[in-house]
Amino acid sequence: MSDGGQKYLMEQGKLARQAARILAVADTRQKNNALLRMADDLEKAADEIIAANRIDLQAGQEMGLTSALLERLTLDKGRITGMAEGLREISLLPDPIGEVLEINRRPNGLEVGRVRTPIGVIGIIYESRPNVTADAAGLCLKSGNAILLRGGEEALNSNRVIARVIAEAAMTSGLPAGAIQLVDSPDRQLVIQMMKMNDYIDCLIPRGGAGLKKTVMAHASVPYIMTGMGNCHVYVDEFADLSKARRIVINAKVQRPSVCNAIENLLVHKAAATKFMPLIAEELREAGVEIRGCQATREIVPWIKAAAESDWDEEYLDLIIAVKIVKDLDEAIEHINTHGTGHSEAIVSENYTNVRRFMNAVDAAAVYANASTRFTDGNEFGFGAEMGISTQKLHARGPMGLRELTTTKFIIYGDGQIR
Amino acid sequence: MSDGGQKYLMEQGKLARQAARILAVADTRQKNNALLRMADDLEKAADEIIAANRIDLQAGQEMGLTSALLERLTLDKGRITGMAEGLREISLLPDPIGEVLEINRRPNGLEVGRVRTPIGVIGIIYESRPNVTADAAGLCLKSGNAILLRGGEEALNSNRVIARVIAEAAMTSGLPAGAIQLVDSPDRQLVIQMMKMNDYIDCLIPRGGAGLKKTVMAHASVPYIMTGMGNCHVYVDEFADLSKARRIVINAKVQRPSVCNAIENLLVHKAAATKFMPLIAEELREAGVEIRGCQATREIVPWIKAAAESDWDEEYLDLIIAVKIVKDLDEAIEHINTHGTGHSEAIVSENYTNVRRFMNAVDAAAVYANASTRFTDGNEFGFGAEMGISTQKLHARGPMGLRELTTTKFIIYGDGQIR
Numbered sequence: 090m091s092d093g094g095q096k097y098l099m100e101q102g103k104l105a106r107q108a109a110r111i112l113a114v115a116d117t118r119q120k121n122n123a124l125l126r127m128a129d130d131l132e133k134a135a136d137e138i139i140a141a142n143r144i145d146l147q148a149g150q151e152m153g154l155t156s157a158l159l160e161r162l163t164l165d166k167g168r169i170t171g172m173a174e175g176l177r178e179i180s181l182l183p184d185p186i187g188e189v190l191e192i193n194r195r196p197n198g199l200e201v202g203r204v205r206t207p208i209g210v211i212g213i214i215y216e217s218r219p220n221v222t223a224d225a226a227g228l229c230l231k232s233g234n235a236i237l238l239r240g241g242e243e244a245l246n247s248n249r250v251i252a253r254v255i256a257e258a259a260m261t262s263g264l265p266a267g268a269i270q271l272v273d274s275p276d277r278q279l280v281i282q283m284m285k286m287n288d289y290i291d292c293l294i295p296r297g298g299a300g301l302k303k304t305v306m307a308h309a310s311v312p313y314i315m316t317g318m319g320n321c322h323v324y325v326d327e328f329a330d331l332s333k334a335r336r337i338v339i340n341a342k343v344q345r346p347s348v349c350n351a352i353e354n355l356l357v358h359k360a361a362a363t364k365f366m367p368l369i370a371e372e373l374r375e376a377g378v379e380i381r382g383c384q385a386t387r388e389i390v391p392w393i394k395a396a397a398e399s400d401w402d403e404e405y406l407d408l409i410i411a412v413k414i415v416k417d418l419d420e421a422i423e424h425i426n427t428h429g430t431g432h433s434e435a436i437v438s439e440n441y442t443n444v445r446r447f448m449n450a451v452d453a454a455a456v457y458a459n460a461s462t463r464f465t466d467g468n469e470f471g472f473g474a475e476m477g478i479s480t481q482k483l484h485a486r487g488p489m490g491l492r493e494l495t496t497t498k499f500i501i502y503g504d505g506q507i508r
Numbered sequence: 509m510s511d512g513g514q515k516y517l518m519e520q521g522k523l524a525r526q527a528a529r530i531l532a533v534a535d536t537r538q539k540n541n542a543l544l545r546m547a548d549d550l551e552k553a554a555d556e557i558i559a560a561n562r563i564d565l566q567a568g569q570e571m572g573l574t575s576a577l578l579e580r581l582t583l584d585k586g587r588i589t590g591m592a593e594g595l596r597e598i599s600l601l602p603d604p605i606g607e608v609l610e611i612n613r614r615p616n617g618l619e620v621g622r623v624r625t626p627i628g629v630i631g632i633i634y635e636s637r638p639n640v641t642a643d644a645a646g647l648c649l650k651s652g653n654a655i656l657l658r659g660g661e662e663a664l665n666s667n668r669v670i671a672r673v674i675a676e677a678a679m680t681s682g683l684p685a686g687a688i689q690l691v692d693s694p695d696r697q698l699v700i701q702m703m704k705m706n707d708y709i710d711c712l713i714p715r716g717g718a719g720l721k722k723t724v725m726a727h728a729s730v731p732y733i734m735t736g737m738g739n740c741h742v743y744v745d746e747f748a749d750l751s752k753a754r755r756i757v758i759n760a761k762v763q764r765p766s767v768c769n770a771i772e773n774l775l776v777h778k779a780a781a782t783k784f785m786p787l788i789a790e791e792l793r794e795a796g797v798e799i800r801g802c803q804a805t806r807e808i809v810p811w812i813k814a815a816a817e818s819d820w821d822e823e824y825l826d827l828i829i830a831v832k833i834v835k836d837l838d839e840a841i842e843h844i845n846t847h848g849t850g851h852s853e854a855i856v857s858e859n860y861t862n863v864r865r866f867m868n869a870v871d872a873a874a875v876y877a878n879a880s881t882r883f884t885d886g887n888e889f890g891f892g893a894e895m896g897i898s899t900q901k902l903h904a905r906g907p908m909g910l911r912e913l914t915t916t917k918f919i920i921y922g923d924g925q926i927r
């Protein structure tokens with residue numbers, strides 16, 4: 090661990106805290122101008138960004154990153170324009186800060202209200218995709234928060250240029266120097282340090298896999314919002330429309346298996362299984378999906394391999410699915426509430442009462458009736474961009490947009506009241 | 509540490525988790541009936557509660573508890589009726605669960621909504637006042653949450669009877685056995701264990717002093733809501749109505765100095781100080797308040813003793829006040845944002861622009877214009893009872909009522925939509 094890095098990070102924290110106080114009272118026009126300038130300057134710096142990205146890509150190839158990771162890491166003119174367009178879209182969203190949620194007059198004449206305010210300083214820890222750097226900084230700036238960005242080591246050269254360009258654009262627009270800062274070091278100890286900087290970071294958003302989740306749970310004293318743990322299910326009810334069920338299962342499993350809102354498990358009511366399982370098994374096999382089934386599943390489709398108990402808890406993020414036949418809706422709900430990670434869960438059913446029970450009893454960030462779990466996404470829900478998908482219950486749950494980057498304060502107007 | 513205690517606490521956690529699933533879908537009438545029965549049964553058990561409380565009081569006297577603590581620990585018929593009335597009031601509040609906050613139709617025909625749901629299992633760690641046992645259990649039950657109660661060792665006998673009576677009343681009303689459980693042990697290691705029971709506790713609410721805060725920050729992996737840290741200020745502006753200022757300062761400091769919404773610091777604009785300081789110093793002295801002042805304060809009122817730098821950060825919770833004369837509103841805001849704990853902060857001023865700047869720029873759970881900070885309280889704000897006063901920014905900020913014991917989930921209705 091480098092002491093220099095630690096001290097530098099503390100200085101960044103202090104600068105972020107100072108910047109946050111100024112950002113909190115910055116007016117909307119100034120923030121929007123900064124976002125538009127950030128977008129323009131990113132496009133102007135495209136060649137420089139692509140050159141830095143080439144260095145990351147070459148190092149990534151030498152380190153043996155998978156082609157999927159290399160693909161996520163890659164930037165080209167199109168993706169840089171995409172980042173710029175993202176920032177322009179954020180500039181068009183309504184400013185959440187200053188919204189008065191309510192004011193009530195109390196019997197003693199006090200007016201007690203609540204107003205939306207920024208959280209302060211947000212720390213984000215994320216992995217290979219460098220476009221998160223621009224998205225996260227844009228959302229935080231619009232919501233009046235300073236941000237400390239700690240991207241993956243494999244994208245450090247790309248992130249360095251992107252962060253410098255947008256931070257300078259924000260400063261040129263009159264916003265403070267500490268508003269957008271990159272933690273510019275591959276030292277992993279600095280990630281641990283961020284988790285303990287309670288004086289300088291108000292909220293930590295870890296975006297990564299199970300390893301990062303464990304590290305955060307073990308080390309963080311800074312309040313955090315856990316994101317993106319997705320062991321998701323589709324339950325095909327006794328009263329499902331089986332053609333809808335096939336479409337939804339295939340979409341939720343196959344369209345993009347590496348993301349958190351893809352499903353890992355299929356639950357099928359026993360009364361639907363005899364007809365449904367042979368159809369869906371064939372379709373999944375054709376799509377290249379490995380199927381692991383419970384005993385009852387294998388009695389219907391013998392070529393399916395056996396699922397282990399551990400399969401019900403595994404997030405494959407790959408073309409693998411575990412299938413369980415359940416005796417009723419209750420067993421499905423119980424299974425989901427026991428093994429799910431509280432991300433996205435779906436029922437396929439035409440039965441009013443069963444849909445209603447499922448929607449009420451399943452405990453997850455997003456519960457679907459007759460639609461694919463793949464819609465759990467800030468853009469799909471209509472929030473513009475997103476900062477991540479919270480799978481915890483405190484503060485934010487599900488896709489996090491601008492509103493989730495705010496807190497409230499009570500404002501009380503009196504004329505001399507005392508108790 | 510007793511292994512038996514640890515295992516028993518895990519069993520309690522499991523039972524709470526099971527109960528939470530049932531409570532989450534319990535209907536309002538059933539929850540209200542349980543609250544009314546809990547109230548009746550507490551009153552019927554008054555003699556037994558008082559007898560148990562006598563044992564706690566005697567042990568407390570032998571342990572040398574202060575008279576203030578013994579007073580808080582004491583239960584009599586009046587206080588038991590108070591607890592019962594509190595539960596009846598909670599039964600009259602609207603049920604927060606099931607409230608649909610919004611539903612929007614997306615271009616693809618999906619209806620995306622948000623509905624209010626319980627958090628799940630709440631763990632509360634609190635100190636001597638046994639009436640918190642009934643208040644906290646009542647609020648959690650109404651908001652559909654199971655609760656694990658860990659009261660102070662000094663109130664264990666009282667809490668044991670209260671918890672048994674209300675838990676039995678809830679069960680008699682058809683609610684599950686694990687809905688209300690007391691962690692019935694003086695073993696402090698169990699408090700640490702609660703902080704790490706992520707599988708069984710969704711949210712921890714520590715209510716206590718700086719020691720508990722440190723322990724939570726060092727050990728908790730369960731998400732928590734920090735409550736009640738109160739280093740509060742009144743700022744008397746250049747344009748203050750000095751008679752309002754005197755009333756507010758005296759009330760905020762003297763009426764109940766031991767609570768978190770009492771002030772610890774007075775900031776006075778230099779243009780108001782010459783006239784205001786001699787008046788307020790005399791009045792504070794008459795009320796028995798020790799005053800510690802900055803150099804400029806002591807030039808105006810020489811008998812005031814000198815404040816140390818550490819005084820700006822101390823929460824006295826006693827009849828002591830630190831006074832600082834500031835050169836302008838900016839210095840006051842800067843001082844508050846640097847030294848305050850983000851609880852309750854007040855400006856006394858007749859100047860529109862200064863009030864507006866203070867309300868916007870001060871970063872605290874409750875910001876007052878021309879009223880005493882002592883109003884930061886669930887009852888005073890009109891929430892009915894309160895679970896504590898959050899001084900953090902995530903999830904809840906300020907007095908926590910029923911709404912703050914809930915989360916939301918997205919509900920999505922489709923007819924076969926896929927991505």
